[in-house]
Amino acid sequence: MTAQELKNSILQLAVQGKLVPQDKNDEPASELLKRIQAEKAQLIKEGRYIPDKKHTAEPIKDDDILYDLPDNWVWVRFADMVAFNSGKTPQRQNTSYWNSNAYPWVSIADMIADGCTYTTKESVSQKAIRECFFEKISPAGTLIMSFKLTIGKVSILGMEAVHNEAIISIYPFACGEEKTILQKYLFKVLPLIAETGNSKNAIKGKTLNATSISNLLIPLPPLAEQQRIVDKIEELLPLVEEYGKAETRLKELNTDFPDMLRKSILQQAVQGKLTERDPADEPASELLKRIQAEKAQLIKDGKLKKEKPLPPITEEEIPFDIPDTWQWVRLGDYMDVRDGTHDSPKYVPQGYALITSKNLKNGIVDTENVKYITQADYDSINERSRVDTGDILFAMIGSIGNPSIVGLAHDYAIKNVALLKKACADISEKYVYYYMQLSQYAMKKSAGGGVQPFVSLSYLRLYPMPLPPLEEQKRIVARVEELLALCDQLK
Numbered sequence: 001m002t003a004q005e006l007k008n009s010i011l012q013l014a015v016q017g018k019l020v021p022q023d024k025n026d027e028p029a030s031e032l033l034k035r036i037q038a039e040k041a042q043l044i045k046e047g048r049y050i051p052d053k054k055h056t057a058e059p060i061k062d063d064d065i066l067y068d069l070p071d072n073w074v075w076v077r078f079a080d081m082v083a084f085n086s087g088k089t090p091q092r093q094n095t096s097y098w099n100s101n102a103y104p105w106v107s108i109a110d111m112i113a114d115g116c117t118y119t120t121k122e123s124v125s126q127k128a129i130r131e132c133f134f135e136k137i138s139p140a141g142t143l144i145m146s147f148k149l150t151i152g153k154v155s156i157l158g159m160e161a162v163h164n165e166a167i168i169s170i171y172p173f174a175c176g177e178e179k180t181i182l183q184k185y186l187f188k189v190l191p192l193i194a195e196t197g198n199s200k201n202a203i204k205g206k207t208l209n210a211t212s213i214s215n216l217l218i219p220l221p222p223l224a225e226q227q228r229i230v231d232k233i234e235e236l237l238p239l240v241e242e243y244g245k246a247e248t249r250l251k252e253l254n255t256d257f258p259d260m261l262r263k264s265i266l267q268q269a270v271q272g273k274l275t276e277r278d279p280a281d282e283p284a285s286e287l288l289k290r291i292q293a294e295k296a297q298l299i300k301d302g303k304l305k306k307e308k309p310l311p312p313i314t315e316e317e318i319p320f321d322i323p324d325t326w327q328w329v330r331l332g333d334y335m336d337v338r339d340g341t342h343d344s345p346k347y348v349p350q351g352y353a354l355i356t357s358k359n360l361k362n363g364i365v366d367t368e369n370v371k372y373i374t375q376a377d378y379d380s381i382n383e384r385s386r387v388d389t390g391d392i393l394f395a396m397i398g399s400i401g402n403p404s405i406v407g408l409a410h411d412y413a414i415k416n417v418a419l420l421k422k423a424c425a426d427i428s429e430k431y432v433y434y435y436m437q438l439s440q441y442a443m444k445k446s447a448g449g450g451v452q453p454f455v456s457l458s459y460l461r462l463y464p465m466p467l468p469p470l471e472e473q474k475r476i477v478a479r480v481e482e483l484l485a486l487c488d489q490l491k
Helices: 003-015 029-045 126-131 176-196 211-215 223-270 282-299 377-385 428-447 456-460 470-490
Strands: 074-077 084-085 098-106 116-117 122-124 143-148 153-157 167-172 200-202 205-207 219-222 325-328 335-339 354-355 370-373 392-395 401-405 412-414 417-422 464-467
Touching: 003 401, 029 074, 029 176, 029 219, 029 401, 084 126, 098 126, 122 282, 122 428, 143 176, 153 176, 176 219, 200 211, 223 428, 282 325, 282 464, 335 377, 335 456, 354 377, 370 377, 392 428, 401 428, 401 470, 417 428, 428 470
Parallel strands: 116 153, 354 412
Antiparallel strands: 074 219, 084 167, 098 122, 143 153, 143 167, 200 205, 325 464, 335 417, 354 370, 392 401, 392 417
16 A cells, blocks of 8 residues: 555545544534534625635535445535635736736645645736736635646645636635634545546546536534544654655665666676686686787787786775685776777768667667768778677766677677777676676766766776686676576566
């Protein structure tokens, strides 16, 4: 049950006479209703209330009754117990009507639900009060309710104000303490009762009108019981609010938990806590020597550009301990790290796709929504950063991260995207892919730039990476994929 459902259940018990006990000594509601009707008749006689035909309620028939009430309660139509009037929106093009700070003008967005409304975003002038509202201003303390789009939102005016045509001001036909208690009761139960009105579909949602508002059926308890109901609701609603906060936290946890668990799995994986060591595995130090030797040969053969040697990793850079057979390396020591263009080539209607950070999604490269470049620009970019199957792409600007493994080879170039290529055959690109999935969180926090955060190519090459033996990398990948599949089932 949601917090709103719980609140509605409390209100439903209240209007059925099941929230607080009845007291046989209470004056029956029928006597209260007689005084309400007498007050209404007196106001009409004195000319202080002129009923509108649309505000005339229909007689209550047996078929109209929604549920049984206690013996000392009565059913009454809304228009038979209160006067109400809707507001207006002065012509927007007439600037003399607006924002003179003379009188607050309340919209539904301004209303503080179940509370007091003290401020508004807009105000109207004295001229608007005179020409549009005919000097009719709702005094502070007036009960107001929305009846269009958002049906049954209630608030108490904390100041003199006028309001728009989607809101009504409500004035109970009662005097003194009786009026105060009756307004408090309506303030509590109208959000539920308004939902029972004969609403009509409008373009932007459901709406009531003067007739359906007039004919709302109000279960009227004795005055003393109204006060007990109000007191009980005020006692319970703070508990409902706490329940609502807990519900919100639970929703957030349920939303965030799969991603939090995913991050935890990757963190455990790169610390060597998901897999067992195998004494038969070749140590990572030997794997690194072989990779360095193969890179040196590729440089000698002119297949790989010679880069400045990367500095050794310092103790201060090591974020966590790793097993003895592992080794900390720079990403650029293990992978061939390049980048695409950072310029803006001329786009053409047809040609070669240009992949940017927005095309890296959920571990794959999305080529559906791309811009195209000429073959000359494509050749220029791919001269140093050709994308091949098995390469890893990593966004460097804006939405940093979103590592993606290239599937079948495509004829596309990259912009503002890093390219991680295997420097030799004895490399598990999937291990690197999962490590980059984890590392993107830290990279986003340390990224430079303002509106467009970025990480540089040198930053990526220098980024520390825990390197397991090759066979253990494969076991880690298998275990990670098994666990992440279970994570995906939680979403």
